[in-house]
């Protein structure tokens with residue numbers, strides 16, 4: 001009896017480092033399976049292979065086969081020759097807002113975005129700030145290789161776990177965005193009003209984008225003193 005191939009099957013077939021070098025695939029399968037048969041656009045930052053134009057594309061091929069109705073878009077700092085019937089590749093820097101806006105205009109909007117690019121902490125934060133507002137409602141934004149959040153060579157910090165400059169601390173702050181209704185303050189930000197879940201795994205994070213208008217239950221406990 002035929003069983004539909006899993007994401008792990010495709011990861012092994014194409015040799016992406018998302019499995020073996022890292023162990024991300026079960027987490028991707030958990031968060032991305034609901035999108036499997038949807039028609040949508042996926043963006044992955046980082047095609048792979050670095051300066052060699054002939055190398056890379058392993059994860060783009062994996063996504064192409066796993067999502068039979070999706071268009072798979074990859075961006076990389078370097079020229080890349082990755083072909084596929086539903087694969088498009090752009091060359092540019094993940095922190096270049098003008099470039100990213102062109103990619104979104106031409107090939108988006110995106111329902112799933114994966115940051116597997118430079119992994120420099122400042123880049124991860126900047127790219128999120130540019131792209132998250134363009135992510136479709138109901139979409140997911142994933143960030144890989146968060147170990148660099150602890151690496152000073154990548155702008156990380158393993159000693160100050162409250163530093164505002166690290167990617168993990170930036171992503172951790174989104175927990176407070178999810179719960180903005182519980183805090184007194186001014187007008188909620190765009191991210192606060194559009195983030196409903198943050199999921200952390202070893203070196204990997206998923207952010208769920210939907211309208212966050214769930215009210216607080218704060219009135220009752222304030223009046224009664226009960227939780």
Ligand SMILES: C[S@@+](CC[C@H](N)C(=O)[O-])C[C@H]1O[C@@H](n2cnc3c(N)ncnc32)[C@H](O)[C@@H]1O
Pocket residue numbers: 016017018044045046047048049050051056057058059060075076077078092093094095116117118119123
């Ligand atoms: C780890 S590889 C990507 C692997 C691929 N996503 C996979 O899972 O098979 C990272 C890629 O990010 C690219 N990259 C590095 N800095 C970048 C930047 N500032 N903007 C866009 N891409 C960048 C590199 O050239 C490299 O090809």
